[in-house]
Structures are given as C-alpha cells and as structure tokens.
Amino acid sequence: MKALILSGGAGTRLRPITHTSAKQLVPVANKPVLFYGIEAIADAGITEIGIVVGDTAAEIREAVGDGSRFGVKVTYIPQDAPLGLAHAVLIAKDFLGDDDFVMYLGDNFIVGGITGLVEGFRSDRPAAQILLTKVPNPTSFGVAELDAGGRVVALEEKPKVPKSDLALVGVYLFTPAIHEAVRSIEPSGRGELEITHAIQWLIDEKRDVRSTTISGYWKDTGNVTDMLEVNRSVLETVEPVIEGTVDEASEIIGRVRVEAGAQVTGSRIVGPAIIGANTVISDAYVGPFTSVSEGCRIEDSEIEYSIVLRGASITGVRRVEASLIGRDVEVTPAPRNPAAHRLVLGDHSKVQISS
Structure with missing residues (x-):
C-alpha cells in the first residue's frame, strides 16, 4: 500500500503567511503540519509516499528531503496548477501503479493517526473508504448523504443546501478502481476534477464505497483560527x-x-x-x-x-x-504622538470630549 499527500495548494486563507511559505509547513507546536501527516502514514506501516507539489515545491523538498528521517521513501510529483484532488490522483498514476493507497491532504490534522483505518481497509478492500465528521458549516465542505443503513448514497462538493452535516475529512483510501473513476469525470463548474465526483462515479457504478464517521479531533488548518486551535490541541500533550x-x-x-x-x-x-x-x-x-x-x-x-x-x-x-x-x-509599540483636539465651534455649542 502507498500514500499520496497533496501539498500543492496556494493557501490563500493563510495569507500573508503563505505569500512566502507553504501552508503545509506552517508549524503547529513548532513542527510543520505536513510532518504530522507523514508520521501518521509511517505509523500505519506505509513506507512509499508520493507528495504532489506545486509552486512551493522547492521549500517542501528542502523540508522533507527523501523521507529517510521519517522512515519512508518520498517521490515528488509536480502539479502545474491546483486543478482538483482527482487531478492529483490522475497525474500520480505512474507512481501509484496498481497499488491500494491512502490520499492525505497535507494541511489536515487528525489526532490519533490513521493506523486503525488503514488496517481495516487492508482487511476489507472496498473500492473507496472515506472519513466523515459532523460540522456546523457543511456548505464549506464536501458533504456525504447516507442511507438508513449508513451506506454512502451521494456526495456533493460545497452544496448550497446540504443534505447532511457530515463533511469529508481530508483522508481517503482507494483501490486502483479510483483510476477509472478520475478518467471518467469532467471538470466541475470551478474548473477542477473533484474527488467527490470520482467517488460518486464509483457509487453510481455500484462499487463498494464505505464511510467511517470519526468523533475524534480533526481540523483543516487552512485558516488562522483553525491553526491556533490545532496548536492548542497539540500543546495539551x-x-x-x-x-x-x-x-x-x-x-x-x-x-x-x-x-x-x-x-x-x-x-x-x-x-x-x-x-x-x-x-x-x-x-x-x-x-x-x-x-x-x-x-x-x-x-x-x-x-x-x-x-x-x-x-x-x-x-x-x-x-x-x-x-x-x-x-x-x-x-514594536507605535510611537506616542502628542494628543490634541482642534476645534472650531459655533456659539452656544455643547461638546463632550473623552480625556
């Protein structure tokens, strides 16, 4: 089994920090977010990792190196533009071959790792397995609809009217069946190949798509508020x-x-x-x-x-x-300029000034 880590995004929600640094390398408890993902993958027994990189490729290469410090072997996969998660799978086909793989978004953070999830997938080998978690703002995420038996029946990317509050967490497990799916879909309205569309294709083709709803801690560290919250969580330990x-x-x-x-x-x-x-x-x-x-x-x-x-x-x-x-x-402190009020007041005026 292999792993595919996506680290090619622009990180617009973390600007201005990401004007000069990859969002996946912003540190949490003095360690880059990306490193937590690599360590979770290594702990699950996966030693071959492909990292999809974009404009910040040089910085990520310098930070991660060949992966030996984590006990893994890293292959870098250039992506000319962030054209969607399914596009990342498409361009990684040569690296992935016919192996099962876990796809991990490099700016996501999951407390407790993914070892149990990977072991369960290795045992059952559905075509795809997704992680879900309840969120208060599902319009900002890919959202899953489950039937009465808990099986995935539909996925929708950032829906205006969500059919559930179950958002897709940035960790996915796939068999090689996903390669046919990403070749069979068209770009979305925002010009990207959506992984939700590819998984929906598997569902429509009656392939086995399963979900696991996690109650543990998960954050997409794409903005400052969530980054600080993840930092708080890690510092607790x-x-x-x-x-x-x-x-x-x-x-x-x-x-x-x-x-x-x-x-x-x-x-x-x-x-x-x-x-x-x-x-x-x-x-x-x-x-x-x-x-x-x-x-x-x-x-x-x-x-x-x-x-x-x-x-x-x-x-x-x-x-x-x-x-x-x-x-x-x-x-540093701002200079303290002398405070003064300059007034031109008409007759019989009444003025209140805070001193």
Whole structure:
C-alpha cells in the first residue's frame, strides 16, 4: 500500500503567511503540519509516499528531503496548477501503479493517526473508504448523504443546501478502481476534477464505497483560527522539559518545554507552551497555548494563545493574543504622538470630549 499527500495548494486563507511559505509547513507546536501527516502514514506501516507539489515545491523538498528521517521513501510529483484532488490522483498514476493507497491532504490534522483505518481497509478492500465528521458549516465542505443503513448514497462538493452535516475529512483510501473513476469525470463548474465526483462515479457504478464517521479531533488548518486551535490541541500533550536556561527570577508554571539554547530571564511562562531553541524570553509573560519557534526574541511583552514563527521579535508590546506571527517579523509599540483636539465651534455649542 502507498500514500499520496497533496501539498500543492496556494493557501490563500493563510495569507500573508503563505505569500512566502507553504501552508503545509506552517508549524503547529513548532513542527510543520505536513510532518504530522507523514508520521501518521509511517505509523500505519506505509513506507512509499508520493507528495504532489506545486509552486512551493522547492521549500517542501528542502523540508522533507527523501523521507529517510521519517522512515519512508518520498517521490515528488509536480502539479502545474491546483486543478482538483482527482487531478492529483490522475497525474500520480505512474507512481501509484496498481497499488491500494491512502490520499492525505497535507494541511489536515487528525489526532490519533490513521493506523486503525488503514488496517481495516487492508482487511476489507472496498473500492473507496472515506472519513466523515459532523460540522456546523457543511456548505464549506464536501458533504456525504447516507442511507438508513449508513451506506454512502451521494456526495456533493460545497452544496448550497446540504443534505447532511457530515463533511469529508481530508483522508481517503482507494483501490486502483479510483483510476477509472478520475478518467471518467469532467471538470466541475470551478474548473477542477473533484474527488467527490470520482467517488460518486464509483457509487453510481455500484462499487463498494464505505464511510467511517470519526468523533475524534480533526481540523483543516487552512485558516488562522483553525491553526491556533490545532496548536492548542497539540500543546495539551506537551511533556515539561527544560533544556535551555531559566534564571531564578523567572517562573515556569505547568507543562512548558524550553528547548536547547533558549534563555528565559525575569519572565513568567504558563503552560502548555513551547519555547524554541535559541529563543530569548526577557522580562516577559508567555501565556498558555503559545508556541514560540527558534531564534525568536520576546522582551518586555505579553503573549498568549499564539504561534510565533522563526526569527520573530516582540518588544515592548503590552498584550498579544490569538495571533500568528510570521518569520523574522518585528513587533514594536507605535510611537506616542502628542494628543490634541482642534476645534472650531459655533456659539452656544455643547461638546463632550473623552480625556
């Protein structure tokens, strides 16, 4: 069995971060989201992975390499434009051959991995197996309709009037039957080959399509709100360890990881939180659910429930929260200009001015 990871999207919902970085490499708890997916696939016993890449191919190649650090072998599959998930399957045919495979969206995050799902698929081998989860906003997802027996009868991509609240999670399992399906469909109204259309083709052809509804944690990390929520979830599992230096004037509370080379002086850190390697925290407060990457500086400032990327500095800022701070960003106070009111008032006016 092989795996196909899709990492070719533009990441428009995470701009401006993704103007200069692949969305799959934005870190959660100081580790790129893509790495969690690769590790989940490796844990399921799959060692051959194809990664579909687009404009950010060079950055993803540099980060992942040949896959040996994860115990897998990686093959890169260029995609000229993001023309749909089914298009990714189409162009990966030479890599996939006649093997069963799991398709994993590189910016998705599933707590608990996919090992049980893969083992069940290997045993039963339906033509396709999809993961579903209940969502409050099904119009933003591919949506599945199930019959009374729980079998998949229809799929629809981002429906205006959803027939259920069951959204497709970004993990799919296929036998080679999917290759005939992706060759048999036409582009959708948005010009893409939709994987929902390909799976619907299998259903219409009376192939065995099964679903698993998960109640565990899943997020599409395509926007800042979800990215921060995933960061919070992962930090809940942080084991406290101090590898850097923390002076006597500092206070460390709860599950906090201070990585090698980091320096904490005169500061208060409340976990769960991670302070990256060679980062300096001075006269500052770092609150719960905050990940600070390597080589950062936080001085005379307060930050909480945030992600700070490599090389950023926050100096003299009273409070930062629910924020995603990009690489090498500098955050400082605005200059304090003299405040004045300039008035031209008519006779008998009444004016109230907040002081």
